[in-house]
Amino acid sequence: MATETHGAEALSACVDSHGSAVGMPQLCGDWIGNQVFWLIITLVVIFLILSKIALPRIASVLAERQGTITNDIAAAEELKRKSEEAEAAYQQALTDARTEAQAIAQKTRDDIKADLDAAMAKADADISAKAAESEAAIAEIRNSAMENVEIVAKDTAAAIVAALGGKADDAKIAAAVSNRMKG
Known part of the structure; x- marks a missing residue:
């Protein structure tokens, strides 16, 4: 039987004679209105809690994170600009x-x-001076050598003439040596 009476009360088809639920109470057609009512109340309470407490906190955390990210990006761009300026100054x-x-x-x-x-220039001047001195000394030696050659030639010619048995006049020997030396 679908409904039984227990004393003065009528029992539902979802409850047995001892007051225990038969099967799954969520699927009992007699209780669907009650379940929908409490479902709507629970959803409204959850919505109010989420919209008034949880969602503002989440939104503030997200806004704070976005602000931190924006500040970090701005700071990174500033540091990048400064590093580029420092690098340019270093290169300059x-x-x-x-x-x-x-x-x-x-x-x-x-x-x-x-x-x-x-x-x-100093070394060239010194060398030129020494070369001039050397040339002067060489010219002096050459001149004295020529004089000595003439004296030796006169003495040698006189000795040769005397060795050959002739008698030579000093003036003739001097004239002959002078002619020969001139060419």
């Missing part, structure tokens, strides 16, 4: 240092070349 300083080093090296080369040219 490096270029300036290389230019200055080349200028210093060129100046040093020019100074060394000027010193070398001055030393070479």
Whole structure:
């Protein structure tokens, strides 16, 4: 029987004589209205809790995260800009240092070349002076040698003539040696 009476009350088809549910109470057609009512109440309470408490907290956390991300991106862009400026300044300083080093090296080369040219000019002047002195000494030696050759030639000619048994006049020997030396 679908409904039985237990004393003065009528029992539902979903409850047995002892008051226990028969089968699954959720599927009992007599209780569907009650279950829908409590379902709607529960969903409204969950919606109100979520919309008033949980969702604002989640939204604030998401907004805070978005703000942090935005600030971090801005800071990263600022640091990137500063690093690019620092790199450009470094490259400029490096270029300036290389230019200055080349200028210093060129100046040093020019100074060394000027010193070398001055030393070479002094050495050339010293060599020219010594060469002039040497040429003067050689000319003097040549002149004295020519005089000595003439004296030796006169003495030798007189000795040869005397050895051959002749008698030579000093004036004739001097004239003969002078003619021969002239060519």
